[in-house]
Amino acid sequence: MSKYLILIYQAEAVARQAEGESISASYQEFQQRHGASLLGGAALHPSSTATSVRRDGAGGFLVTDGPFAESKETLGGYYLIEAADLDEALEIAKEVPAGVGVEVWPVRVAN
Amino acid sequence: MPEAASPEVAAVVADAHRRESAFVLAATVRVAGSIDAAEEAVQEAYASALATWGTSGIPRNPGAWLTVAARRRALDMQRRAATAQRALPKLLGREDDDGGLPDMAPEEVPDDRLRLIFTCCHPALALDARVALTLRLLCGLSTAEVARAFLVPEATMAARITRAKKKIAAANIPYRVPPAAELPGRLDGVLSVVYLVYTTGHTAPSGADLMRRDLADRGLELARMLRVLLPGDRDVAGLLALVLLTGARRDARVDDQHEVVLLENQDRSKWDRQAIAEGVALLRESLAGRPPGRFALMAAIAAVHDESPSWLDTHWQEILGLYDLLMDGWPSPVVRLNRAIALGFAVGYAEGLAELDVLGGDPQLARYPYLAAARGDFLVRLGRPEEARVAFGEALIITDNDAERRFLHGRLSALGE
Numbered sequence: 001m002s003k004y005l006i007l008i009y010q011a012e013a014v015a016r017q018a019e020g021e022s023i024s025a026s027y028q029e030f031q032q033r034h035g036a037s038l039l040g041g042a043a044l045h046p047s048s049t050a051t052s053v054r055r056d057g058a059g060g061f062l063v064t065d066g067p068f069a070e071s072k073e074t075l076g077g078y079y080l081i082e083a084a085d086l087d088e089a090l091e092i093a094k095e096v097p098a099g100v101g102v103e104v105w106p107v108r109v110a111n
Numbered sequence: 112m113p114e115a116a117s118p119e120v121a122a123v124v125a126d127a128h129r130r131e132s133a134f135v136l137a138a139t140v141r142v143a144g145s146i147d148a149a150e151e152a153v154q155e156a157y158a159s160a161l162a163t164w165g166t167s168g169i170p171r172n173p174g175a176w177l178t179v180a181a182r183r184r185a186l187d188m189q190r191r192a193a194t195a196q197r198a199l200p201k202l203l204g205r206e207d208d209d210g211g212l213p214d215m216a217p218e219e220v221p222d223d224r225l226r227l228i229f230t231c232c233h234p235a236l237a238l239d240a241r242v243a244l245t246l247r248l249l250c251g252l253s254t255a256e257v258a259r260a261f262l263v264p265e266a267t268m269a270a271r272i273t274r275a276k277k278k279i280a281a282a283n284i285p286y287r288v289p290p291a292a293e294l295p296g297r298l299d300g301v302l303s304v305v306y307l308v309y310t311t312g313h314t315a316p317s318g319a320d321l322m323r324r325d326l327a328d329r330g331l332e333l334a335r336m337l338r339v340l341l342p343g344d345r346d347v348a349g350l351l352a353l354v355l356l357t358g359a360r361r362d363a364r365v366d367d368q369h370e371v372v373l374l375e376n377q378d379r380s381k382w383d384r385q386a387i388a389e390g391v392a393l394l395r396e397s398l399a400g401r402p403p404g405r406f407a408l409m410a411a412i413a414a415v416h417d418e419s420p421s422w423l424d425t426h427w428q429e430i431l432g433l434y435d436l437l438m439d440g441w442p443s444p445v446v447r448l449n450r451a452i453a454l455g456f457a458v459g460y461a462e463g464l465a466e467l468d469v470l471g472g473d474p475q476l477a478r479y480p481y482l483a484a485a486r487g488d489f490l491v492r493l494g495r496p497e498e499a500r501v502a503f504g505e506a507l508i509i510t511d512n513d514a515e516r517r518f519l520h521g522r523l524s525a526l527g528e
Binding site for chain 1: 233281282283285289293
């Protein structure tokens, strides 16, 4: 079994609109269907509420408003899942009711 | 090695590698747990063959001997790693069937090449990585040879292959043939990779010669391999038909001076009749009793040309109809361009030219020299040399293949450059 992080992307405008709403029925349904594979997950506030903390290379930090990369798509939430292999992870990922789509990242396992 | 192998042994080992490297590697990946470990085990099996076959004699089935030796070596490596880490690497033990013990009789070694093809052509890998892995692992080309085929520095190709193997391991891309429900879609991806290998060889996008025959040969070899592994699949039959029916003309496509000879002017007696017969039989099989697939349609177009006794006898209406079917199912700017050319010969040069002019605005064709070259050709046929000159000039600017550049220069000078 391998672990994967599913990053859920949606349009920034949709993210702002959805703020404060409870989890949608489609996500509830997804979580019920794949409960056995889900190790964790969360929905995020819009990117306008995010803060970047970048190392300045001289031992200090540069704190700025917003995420590292500005784009039309914004990170809306994530799931941590466990699957037999990438094919199974991609099948689960395709069922996430995300507006734009998702990224599937393999999670490093310490030896 | 303590002493050099005899030339005879070296020749047998080299021949076994050329013909069976994919079989040996594919059967070893399953017990090795990773592609890298399998490659190492296979290398050691070849070294051991070179060292021992001189005294022990050349085995009856060199490929099977190498497979058994490589699997045994991989299992040894595996056991040592398991003892060291108390953990088995990822690819091991996930299979529903374990493929048997590595000490099995040679004739029982499973043919795992199909698994290897589907792993190399997994859609989660970048297209250039899929092509590189396929040539490296299925065709047994060295990294240097793959780099030469694609005209990139060896270090660039080595990095590309390493990155792809790392992704297979880190993301746990499975080593298996996809289940029936996913098979058609995944197989289409595999066929596209094989076709890309073939077309890159058939008409090289850049370089000195029109063709890179070694690469075209690898494409044919892969298509034949798929045909053996999936004998009942009609799309596989269609792809092999396409490769054979296109490749049949290759000896006529350049003259003795390596200059391009257009289909119109080719010496048709140089076409490979045996390849055409084999291709047409496969095409019939691919077309039987169902709507035609993409490769079968392209093969059918090639077959119309191959079976035409002369350029003037070409059934352009039939070719046009086939392009219409291609446009219905698999529309693309390149298909539309080829359809426009067929339209020009089937209906009239002016009609073909008008359709080409519509395509002129397509950004996807902006770097595609055949559009301007086709316009130039129709303009010549319509007796409009001034405009033809401009069109061939445009094509020259974006053509990187030296043979095609010389051809375009030739067309320009024929117009009184």
